[in-house]
Amino acid sequence: MPATGRTAAAAALLSLLAVTPLSALDLPRGAVSDGAQVRAFDSYALPTGPWSDGLLPTETFEGRVSRQAWRIPVAGLTTLQLIAPLRDQLEADGFDIVFECQAEVCGGFDFRFSIDVLPAPEMFVDLARYRFLSAWRAVDGARSAVSVLVSRTDEAGFVQIIQAGDAAAQATVTATASRVTSAGALSLGEALETDGRYILSDLAFETGSSALGAGPFASLATLADYLKANPGRRVALVGHTDSTGSLDGNIALSKRRAGSVRQRLIDTHGVPAAQMAAEGMGYLAPLTSNLTPEGRDRNRRVEVILISTE
Numbered sequence: 001m002p003a004t005g006r007t008a009a010a011a012a013l014l015s016l017l018a019v020t021p022l023s024a025l026d027l028p029r030g031a032v033s034d035g036a037q038v039r040a041f042d043s044y045a046l047p048t049g050p051w052s053d054g055l056l057p058t059e060t061f062e063g064r065v066s067r068q069a070w071r072i073p074v075a076g077l078t079t080l081q082l083i084a085p086l087r088d089q090l091e092a093d094g095f096d097i098v099f100e101c102q103a104e105v106c107g108g109f110d111f112r113f114s115i116d117v118l119p120a121p122e123m124f125v126d127l128a129r130y131r132f133l134s135a136w137r138a139v140d141g142a143r144s145a146v147s148v149l150v151s152r153t154d155e156a157g158f159v160q161i162i163q164a165g166d167a168a169a170q171a172t173v174t175a176t177a178s179r180v181t182s183a184g185a186l187s188l189g190e191a192l193e194t195d196g197r198y199i200l201s202d203l204a205f206e207t208g209s210s211a212l213g214a215g216p217f218a219s220l221a222t223l224a225d226y227l228k229a230n231p232g233r234r235v236a237l238v239g240h241t242d243s244t245g246s247l248d249g250n251i252a253l254s255k256r257r258a259g260s261v262r263q264r265l266i267d268t269h270g271v272p273a274a275q276m277a278a279e280g281m282g283y284l285a286p287l288t289s290n291l292t293p294e295g296r297d298r299n300r301r302v303e304v305i306l307i308s309t310e
Contacts, residue, residue, distance in 0.1 A: 035122030051107025255280025
């Protein structure tokens with residue numbers, strides 16, 4: 001598999017795994033690594049059926065355990081579009097699909113909170129929009145298991161892949177050419193010109209802070225390219241928070257976060273300051289309920305609003 005198109009995070013993870021891959025799982029184009037955890041020797045309880053009567057059936061695998069989470073910053077992808085190509089690749093590589101389910105059939109809330117999931121914001125799970133599958137295979141006596149959990153928001157898809165068992169039988173995960181059909185998905189520029197707004201879903205801020213993470217963030221590079229190609233257009237970067245804390249405090253924090261994004265675009269990407277304004281809405285425009293950790297994580301965001309086409 002050529003290295004072109006892999007994120008730096010993916011390359012670092014492959015180095016950490018330090019095994020010769022027997023196969024590779026291709027993630028959609030533009031997938032961004034949101035978190036990774038690799039342990040040389042650990043155990044993992046692979047779900048093998050739905051939650052039922054207070055129990056989740058599992059089979060335990062021991063050996064190298066890797067947990068990886070990815071964000072696909074593309075609107076319009078369904079959970080089936082996210083998981084089906086990965087399932088097909090696993091089957092082509094000799095994995096047997098042990099169990100596959102969708103949200104309510106899996107066991108809904110009980111299943112979600114009984115399985116191993118990297119914490120938000122590394123992995124996001126919408127309780128009504130997720131799919132799961134588990135599989136295993138043996139190669140020359142070496143056994144490994146893999147589980148795939150996918151979910152989505154209106155703006156992005158999320159994929160978690162956990163592998164456990166003999167390292168020699170595990171697959172390598174890369175973000176290269178997409179095998180996912182994204183027909184109907186809008187690019188940043190198309191979304192701005194069609195809907196007037198776009199969520200920068202790959203941004204990460206330090207907890208309780210307005211400081212933008214080190215990045216790089218693919219959405220900012222894309223936005224910079226759009227603004228440079230359209231110098232007569234202006235946008236507002238609008239910060240949003242969850243409902244924790246006072247309204248005044250959240251409005252101030254959300255505006256500072258939008259300001260951090262604006263400054264990054266100026267300093268790192270060379271976007272003219274006059275093309276961008278920074279504003280904050282606090283918790284006044286949620287995308288979903290603030291009653292769950294997943295909902296609060298989704299509501300914390302920075303949006304781009306097209307405010308001028310002259």
